[in-house]
Amino acid sequence: MPAHRDRAFRVRFVVEQPGREIDVVVQPDDPLDGNDGEPGSLLQIALSADVPIDHACGGVGACGTCHVIVLEGEAGLAPPDATEEDQLDNVMGLTRTSRLACRAVATGAADVVVRVPSWNRNAAKEG
């Protein structure tokens, strides 16, 4: 089930490769129910706005290619579940605020800023 959102909120994607920032405003009634990632996840929000985030496993939490780093607004994301925590152990460049975009569901409690690392973009292109 998608997270219930009472208000509009913003997600800023800082995409290292090719180097740009994209703001996406999510309205409470936006469906965010695509096929890739958890309903309401950062991956769904990104894909709905044509923000490039690689997601080799299709958004089921099995590959780690959708690794993003939360720069601001951790309170705006539901906590990671066991599947996400297990997969995060395998990602390159793990940080304290690393998340899997396909599993991190935005609750709308706060605006969020995430960095999309360049290594994920490069790895998918070479693979």
Ligand code: FES
């Ligand atoms: S897309 Fe594979 S873990 Fe997120």
